[in-house]
Amino acid sequence: MRALRSSLSGTALHASLARVLSCLQSTNSYASVLSFGNGGQGALGLGDTADSYSPEEVQRLPGSIGGVAAGHYHSLAWDTHEGRLYSWGRNAEKQLGRPIEETGAVNVDSSPGVITGLPHRVVGAAASGVASFAIDSAGCMWSWGTSKRGQLGQGAGIAESPLPGRVHGLEGVISVVCGWGHALALTEDGEVYAWGFPADGRLGTSRDASSSQATEDGILGACVWVPQKVEALSGVKIQQVAIWGWQHGLKGLPETLLTPSTVAGLGLQLQGQSSFRKPDARVHVAAGRVHSLLAAPAEVLSFWDNPQDPCSSSWSLTEEGWQGDVLLSWGDGQNGRLGLGSSQSVDEPEVVPESDGYQILDMACGHDHSLILVAKT
Helix, strand or coil, rough: CCCHHHCCCCCCCCCHHHHHHHHHHHHHEEEEEEECCCCCCCCCCCCCCEEEEEEEEEECCCCCEEEEECCEEEEEEEECCCEEEEEECCCCCCCCCCCCCCCCCCEEEEEEECCCCCCCEEEEEEECCCCCEEEECCCCCCEECCCCCCCCCCCCCCCCEEEEEEECCCCEEEEEEEEECEEEECCCCCCCEEECCHHCCCCCCCCCCCCHCHHHHHHHCEEEEEECCHHHEEECCCCCCCCCCCCCCCCCCCCCCCCCCCCCCCCCEEECCCCCCCCCCCCCCEEECCCCEEEHHHHHHHEEEECCCCCEEECCCCCCCCCCCEEEEECHHHHHCCCCCCCCCEEEEEEEEEHHCCCCCCEEECCCCEEEEEECC
């Protein structure tokens, strides 16, 4: 692990990956990916297309996974030891970035496989419904999949890339996030770049497709096919970018996690968190299509009998003997996407019992599935 740390670019080794490496080294543990939810497209990586109502361990992955990403119906995980990127799930739009051997379900690979053709170690990744992205140790970005709206960012008219292709015009990339037909990249200088479908101002530029959506030619002409700097943010060093789930957000949280926040009105609060920007902050949030997750150390969570009255009686999981981090989920529970052991929906956060004893390193939500990266001893 020490050799890996020294071999990576200091700018490309972003804070979350550094924290994962530090945790695995200091606790002499290994990383494991757990998944739950809708398995119909193989996105759970459990070797079949069945649903999972509680977290289950994804096999065929090394114990040195540094992060996870979830598209609508596919998943990604990257290895900190060899720098490899693994993909599994739906491949109808070539979003897995590798040839697959179809056994049963068409255009689906329900087990992790390695993506080849990336020249440097992978230190980060992101996924949308039809495309995937990787950041390498040189700060370069790669994309693959299918997008008629320019989300690949590889150049004018390039709508399909079955294997990883270079996204030119970007250097020192430390983060990338995907939305509905668009994407954002953050560089080490704190600059934000955007590309894809510009409708509703989602690219942060003056360009908008609203007036030209009547025809397909008008839509294609309005799309931004290569990354463009968001000039409105010039002079501001951005530290994090985020895009929330479809038609919903996390109640009480801003669209970017740059300041302390409270999940309002849901009976819990984060305690002692001075800022989510800290590299060692162990607070994670993720949003799927109709469900949300939040993970935090047990000692920073308090629960009230009456969430509207902070002066009411309270209790904590540490008092109940809880070990490790706490995973909370809420929203639509169909297909087990909440990990609570059933398909029941819940309006307020509930504790996922199987998270007891784990330190949660990373997590991601797809449309109907979830991925949790945990440290195991």
